[in-house]
Amino acid sequence: MTIAPPPSGPVPWEREIALAMLRDMLRIRRLEERAAELYGEQKIRGFLHLYIGEEAVAVGALHALAPEDNIVATYREHGHALVRGMPMRTIMAEMYGKREGCSRGRGGSMHLFDAKLRLYGGNAIVGGGLPLAVGLALADKMQGARRVTACFFGEGAMAEGAFHESMNLAALWQVPVLFCCENNLYAMGTALARSESQTDLCVKAASYGVPTLKVDGQDIVAVHEGAKRAQQHVREGKGPFFVEFQTYRYRAHSMFDPDLYRDKQEIEQWKTRGPLHTFSARLKAEGKLTEAQFLALDAEVAKEVEDAVAFAEAGSWEPVEDLARDLYSS
Amino acid sequence: MKTTYREAMREALREALKADPRVFLMGEDVGLYGGSYAVSKGLLEEFGPERIRDTPLSELAFVGAGIGAALGGMRPIVEVMTVNFSLLALDQIVNTAALYHHMSGGQFSVPLVIRMATGAGRQIAAQHSHSLENWYAHVPGLKVLAPATVEDARGMLSAALADPDPVVIFEHAQLYNMEGELPQPWSTDITSACVRRKGSAVSLITYGGSLPKTLKAAELLAGEGIDAEVIDLRVLRPLDDATIIASVRKCRRAVLVDEGWRSGSLAAEVMARIVEQAFYDLDAPLARVCSEEVPMPYARHMEEAALPQPEKIVAAAKGLFA
Numbered sequence: 001m002t003i004a005p006p007p008s009g010p011v012p013w014e015r016e017i018a019l020a021m022l023r024d025m026l027r028i029r030r031l032e033e034r035a036a037e038l039y040g041e042q043k044i045r046g047f048l049h050l051y052i053g054e055e056a057v058a059v060g061a062l063h064a065l066a067p068e069d070n071i072v073a074t075y076r077e078h079g080h081a082l083v084r085g086m087p088m089r090t091i092m093a094e095m096y097g098k099r100e101g102c103s104r105g106r107g108g109s110m111h112l113f114d115a116k117l118r119l120y121g122g123n124a125i126v127g128g129g130l131p132l133a134v135g136l137a138l139a140d141k142m143q144g145a146r147r148v149t150a151c152f153f154g155e156g157a158m159a160e161g162a163f164h165e166s167m168n169l170a171a172l173w174q175v176p177v178l179f180c181c182e183n184n185l186y187a188m189g190t191a192l193a194r195s196e197s198q199t200d201l202c203v204k205a206a207s208y209g210v211p212t213l214k215v216d217g218q219d220i221v222a223v224h225e226g227a228k229r230a231q232q233h234v235r236e237g238k239g240p241f242f243v244e245f246q247t248y249r250y251r252a253h254s255m256f257d258p259d260l261y262r263d264k265q266e267i268e269q270w271k272t273r274g275p276l277h278t279f280s281a282r283l284k285a286e287g288k289l290t291e292a293q294f295l296a297l298d299a300e301v302a303k304e305v306e307d308a309v310a311f312a313e314a315g316s317w318e319p320v321e322d323l324a325r326d327l328y329s330s
Numbered sequence: 331m332k333t334t335y336r337e338a339m340r341e342a343l344r345e346a347l348k349a350d351p352r353v354f355l356m357g358e359d360v361g362l363y364g365g366s367y368a369v370s371k372g373l374l375e376e377f378g379p380e381r382i383r384d385t386p387l388s389e390l391a392f393v394g395a396g397i398g399a400a401l402g403g404m405r406p407i408v409e410v411m412t413v414n415f416s417l418l419a420l421d422q423i424v425n426t427a428a429l430y431h432h433m434s435g436g437q438f439s440v441p442l443v444i445r446m447a448t449g450a451g452r453q454i455a456a457q458h459s460h461s462l463e464n465w466y467a468h469v470p471g472l473k474v475l476a477p478a479t480v481e482d483a484r485g486m487l488s489a490a491l492a493d494p495d496p497v498v499i500f501e502h503a504q505l506y507n508m509e510g511e512l513p514q515p516w517s518t519d520i521t522s523a524c525v526r527r528k529g530s531a532v533s534l535i536t537y538g539g540s541l542p543k544t545l546k547a548a549e550l551l552a553g554e555g556i557d558a559e560v561i562d563l564r565v566l567r568p569l570d571d572a573t574i575i576a577s578v579r580k581c582r583r584a585v586l587v588d589e590g591w592r593s594g595s596l597a598a599e600v601m602a603r604i605v606e607q608a609f610y611d612l613d614a615p616l617a618r619v620c621s622e623e624v625p626m627p628y629a630r631h632m633e634e635a636a637l638p639q640p641e642k643i644v645a646a647a648k649g650l651f652a
Contacts, residue, residue, distance in 0.1 A: 070402075103435035113434035120401060121434070125425045131391040132426060135398020135406075142354070142380060143403060162421075165391030172386065326436035327470055329494035 003269045006278045007219030015288045019297070021063060021220050022283065025055040025276050026301050028079040031088055034305045035078070035095060035109075039255050043312075044095045047124075048109050049076040053250035056275035057182050058083050060223025061150065061245070064231050068118070070140075070149040072133040075110035075124035076182075076249075080152060084117045092308035098315030105318055106326065126187075127160030129153060130179075134166050137175035137240075148234045150178045155244075156187025158204060159195050167208040167242075174239040178231055179205065181242065182217065184249045189261040205242035217247030218273040248273070331514065335477075336506040338484035339369050343407070346491055347377050350405055353491060356383035356392055357409030357445075366411050367447055367506050393419035393444065397427050397496075400442040405491055410446040413500065414460050427496040428471030439494040443487070449502040449539040449589055450626045450637055459626035459633075461589040463538065464596040466498050467566040473497045474566040475520055478541035480510035482517070482564060489520040500566075502539030502589075520565060523573035529559035532647050533577040535600055536587035537563035540638055544587045547643035558647060566596060574600060575607050582613040583650045587638050592620035614650040619643050 011018050032052050038044045051058065058079035062071070073080040081091055086102060094101025095109050103113050103122075111122040120136065123129035133151035140147045157163050158181065170177045181201055185192050192199050202212035211233065215226040223245060230241040248270040252259040283289035333341075346353045354377075355370060361384040364371035374382040385392040389410055396408035410416045416423070427440050450459030467474045473495060477483045483501070490497040497520070526541065527548050536544040541562050548558040561577050563569065578584050584604060586597035597618040604616060622636045 101435070103433060103437070106435045107433045111433045113437050115434075115437040120398075120438070121430075123426070125421060128394070128421065128426055131394020131422055132398040132401070134391065135395035135400070136402040137398070138395055139399040139402025139404045142399075162390055162394070165386075165388035166394070168386060169388060169391050169395060326432050328473075329431055329436075329439040 003273065004216065006273045007216060007222070008278070008282065009221070011221055011282050011286060011288070018283055018288055021059055021224065022276070022279060022289070023297055023301065024059045024083050025220065025279070026298060027088065027304065028055045028058065028082055029276060030301045030305050031082060031091070031308070032078060034309065036251070036255070038309070044109065045097070046108050047075065048095070048255045049253065050249065050251040051076050051079045053270070053274065054182060054184060054217065054247045055079055056220040056223050056279070057217045057245040057247050060220045061180055061227040064224055064227035065148060065150055068147050070118045070120060070133070070136045070147060072120045072129040072136070072149065072151040073122060074129065074153055075122065076154070077112055077122055077152070078109065081112040081114065081119060084114070084119050086112065086114050086117060086119065088304055088308040089311040092312040093315045096312040096315060098312055099318045100311065100315040127153065127157040127162035130157065130162050130166035133177050134170045134175060137170065137177045138173060141173070141175050146235060146237070148176050148178050148231050150180055150231070152180045152182060154187065155181055155183040155185070155192060155201060156190070156195065158201060159187070167205060167210060170240040171208045171210050176234045176237065177240040178234045179210070179240060179242040181244045182247055183244050184247050186253070186262065188253045189257070191261070201244045202242065210240050210242045212242045212244065214244045214246065217245030218275045218278065220275055220279050331512045332509060333480055333512050334506070335480050335483045335508045335510070336367065336369055338480045338512060339487070339501065340371070340373070342484050342487035343370065343373060344376070346407070346487055347373070347381060350491070352403065352405040353407065354381040354383060354404065355407045355409060356385050356396065358385055358387055358411050360384060360409050365409070367503060369506070370409070389415050389418035390422055394422040394426065396442050396444070397422060397430070397440055400440050401438060405441055407443045407445060407491070410444060412458060413446050413448040413462050414458050416446050423466070423472070423496070423498070424469055428469045431495065432471060440496045441494050442496045443490045443499065444496065445499045445501060447503045448500045449504060450633060451504045451539070453628055453630055453633055455628040456625035461621065463500050463566055464590050464594065464599070467596055471495070472567060473520070474500070476500045476538040476564060476566055478502070478505065478538050478562055478564070480508065480512050484512055485516040485518040486520055489518040493520070500538055504539045508542065521570065523564055523570040524562045525559060525573070525577065526562045527558065527560040529557040529581065531557045531581055531583065532650060533559050533561055533581040533584040534587060534643065534647065535561040535563065535574060535577070535584060537566060537596070538589065540587045540589050543638060543640050544643060547640040547647070550640055550644045551647055554648070556647060556651070569600065569603065571603055571607065574603065578604050578608045579611045582611055584616050585643060585646045585650070586616065586618040587643055588618065588620045589638060590620060591623050592618065593623060595620050617646040617650060619646050
């Protein structure tokens with residue numbers, strides 16, 4: 001496979017906006033690097049799916065959305081929760097399984113929910129969030145709300161029936177869903193070409209009469225500008241839109257994955273397209289960022305991470321007597 | 331007032347749609363076609379295609395969309411044509427609807443009602459005759475109802491819609507034409523089991539489409555001098571242990587009647603609870619009449635042989651007095 005050259009070119013944003021994007025990408029990166037360490041220390045258990053390498057997608061896309069929009073995400077959703085506004089402390093506490101976590105420690109890494117942020121999970125069945133997103137958008141359409149439901153899923157979900165049924169329903173009913181496919185080329189260990197007869201994912205989506213856009217997911221500028229266009233279409237009531245963000249995860253699928261199905265050289269090549277260093281290099285080239293400023297930003301983020309860890313460490317365990325709590329609402 | 335089970339269900343839908351603009355019905359052929367069992371016939375003309383919403387044959391997606399719409403502030407009623415097809419939506423029902431409240435730490439509720447026809451008895455063979463109520467009743471987070479009378483067909487829906495959590499309603503296809511008296515006012519209870527016939531010698535415990543057969547068996551037993559009590563479970567999750575145990579303590583003998591396959595059946599669960607809670611009150615081993623453990627055959631005599639029948643229930647009950 002040919003891998004495109006690293007993202008380059010001018011950054012068409014005010015410095016503040018550009019730095020906010022960089023900062024959010026860095027926050028995801030440092031949070032997850034620390035989470036991986038904590039996993040090694042057995043502070044975090046269960047499944048832990050890292051987003052490292054894909055940060056530009058969540059950051060660029062979520063910055064294009066409005067606070068009243070709905071977000072449906074997958075089990076690789078730390079970044080989405082963080083950018084959406086969930087405090088790092090709350091995410092870390094949830095990963096620890098502590099009561100101070102967003103889901104009281106009931107969900108863990110894969111099930112980050114926040115009703116106030118309209119973050120509908122944290123859905124850990126591949127493709128499971130897609131019908132949900134169609135329903136949320138249907139409710140908005142029936143109630144006359146001009147809201148976008150952004151649904152994130154991996155390319156692996158496109159082999160599920162849920163994808164096809166949901167695309168069809170969304171297009172048939174013209175409901176306001178922004179389908180955000182995070183194509184990181186591997187469904188766990190299965191490469192795209194080993195799972196899809198049609199590897200051009202936009203072609204598949206377009207067969208439902210849904211407009212599509214293919215975006216370099218390692219380029220935050222392309223992601224954000226593409227997402228702005230796509231959400232505009234959806235918000236104007238023109239029906240669903242499908243965006244394929246072409247990206248790559250630098251870490252293994254989960255902490256249990258020995259990563260034997262990928263060529264090491266391929267990983268290294270994709271790392272030359274890293275969303276963080278290519279973007280900071282562009283900002284530096286334009287004089288919008290100095291190395292000292294980057295280091296200061298990084299130090300500030302590191303403090304936020306350590307504060308989150310301290311918060312999670314100091315958190316409390318839900319009493320076992322509460323086991324049956326929150327099974328039913330009434 | 332006399333009415334049919336189908337008409338009672340339709341009136342319940344009509345009332346719900348009139349009472350709350352958030353309520354809408356969606357499913358395969360619920361609108362233009364009039365509903366595969368004609369339950370929703372006429373509702374499209376009255377409420378329009380937005381609220382009587384025909385769906386493609388995409389059980390997984392439209393049940394999931396029901397969950398999403400419920401989260402988004404609506405009160406959807408999703409009709410899955412039959413329990414057989416609900417297996418295509420099992421992922422959304424079990425992995426999403428049932429778990430959402432718990433795994434979000436209580437942040438989200440899913441006020442969704444899923445209706446589906448269930449059961450055998452019309453010679454529609456192996457793929458259209460399942461009784462899988464026990465699959466759903468197995469899952470914490472769901473509530474499962476089995477209206478078996480005209481009154482429950484009329485009354486349970488409004489209570490299910492008022493419930494903040496996902497409720498699955500099983501309508502036995504053999505009951506739709508059943509005529510009965512609708513009391514005024516009708517019950518809207520969705521928490522308890524019900525004594526359908528008072529008796530003192532043996533408890534016959536059943537639900538759904540097996541209720542008429544069990545009542546018939548009780549009449550036959552009365553002719554032989556055995557005074558049977560008939561318990562209609564009505565609510566399959568959570569089970570109303572108190573009503574079951576009170577009846578068993580009184581009668582000291584019990585037969586479970588369940589159209590599901592025997593192994594892992596709801597009958598098995600109820601028997602286990604009786605053993606746990608009333609073992610020393612029993613004068614005889616428990617008995618059960620379930621469907622034979624074969625796929626449902628097409629030929630009438632074979633289908634009849636596979637299903638619980640009044641004669642089988644009578645034989646099982648009499649066996650407890652041997």
